[in-house]
Each structure stands twice: as structure tokens, then as C-alpha cells.
Amino acid sequence: xxxxxxxxxxxxxxxxxxxxxxxxxxxxxxxxxxxxxxxxxxxxxxxxxxxxxxxxxxxxxxxxxxxxxxxxxxxxxxxxxxxxxxxxxxxxxxxxxxxxxxxxxxxxxxxxxxxxx
Numbered sequence: 001x002x003x004x005x006x007x008x009x010x011x012x013x014x015x016x017x018x019x020x021x022x023x024x025x026x027x028x029x030x031x032x033x034x035x036x037x038x039x040x041x042x043x044x045x046x047x048x049x050x051x052x053x054x055x056x057x058x059x060x061x062x063x064x065x066x067x068x069x070x071x072x073x074x075x076x077x078x079x080x081x082x083x084x085x086x087x088x089x090x091x092x093x094x095x096x097x098x099x100x101x102x103x104x105x106x107x108x109x110x111x112x113x114x115x116x117x
Contacts, residue, residue: 002027002034012037063088 003023005014012033016023027034042050066088069075077085 002029002038004034059091063091 001019002015002017003019004012004025004027005016005023006025007013012025012027012031014023015027015034015037019026029035029038066075066077066080070077077088080088
């Protein structure tokens with residue numbers, strides 16, 4: 001969401017991603033004035049940083065989507081290409097370590113049960 005700062009005539013003079021007292025008007029990014037302001041603020045590096053950040057967020061959405069589809073048994077995780085399985089499992093493992101959770105794929109109880117077979 002984008003919020004605009006307007007002058008005393010009601011003309012948009014700046015935009016921000018956070019709402020505040022100054023930036024109180026909700027605006028659409030496809031508004032020509034808003035688009036022009038955004039374009040003037042973004043140089044090549046900051047636009048790349050914006051894309052990278054968006055890519056990271058989108059990757060998390062896709063991971064959650066795969067988890068949801070698997071849980072609902074709409075797809076089987078093993079139907080995904082092996083490379084995709086490895087990447088998703090690797091990211092899930094790293095996220096588990098980063099958040100301090102144990103997201104191991106096999107619980108210790110399952111390992112103990114397998115040892116009995």
C-alpha cells in the first residue's frame with residue numbers, strides 16, 4: 001500500500017509505504033503522478049533491492065502454498081522435481097534453525113521405531 005503526502009491544493013507531492021500524519025491519503029501505484037514519484041525515487045540499485053525483497057517474500061508464499069497443497073493432499077511432495085524438493089527442504093531446515101524450531105523431517109520417535117524393524 002502506498003500513502004501520499006498532499007500539499008494545501010490537494011496535489012500529491014510525495015509517497016511513502018507507511019501511513020503517518022503527513023502521508024495519510026491511500027493511493028494506487030498505477031496513478032500517473034504516484035508512478036512518476038516512485039520512478040524518480042528509484043535508481044537501479046534500489047529497484048533491484050526492492051525486487052530482491054519481493055522475491056524473498058514471494059518464495060515464502062510459494063513454500064507455504066506447497067505445504068498447504070501437500071497437507072490437503074492435492075499434490076504429493078514427491079511429485080515435485082527432485083531439485084525443487086531439495087531446495088524446499090533445505091529452506092525449511094534453515095528457517096527452522098533460524099527461528100529456533102526443530103523442523104526436522106523425521107522425529108526422534110520415528111527413528112526409534114525404525115530401529116526396531
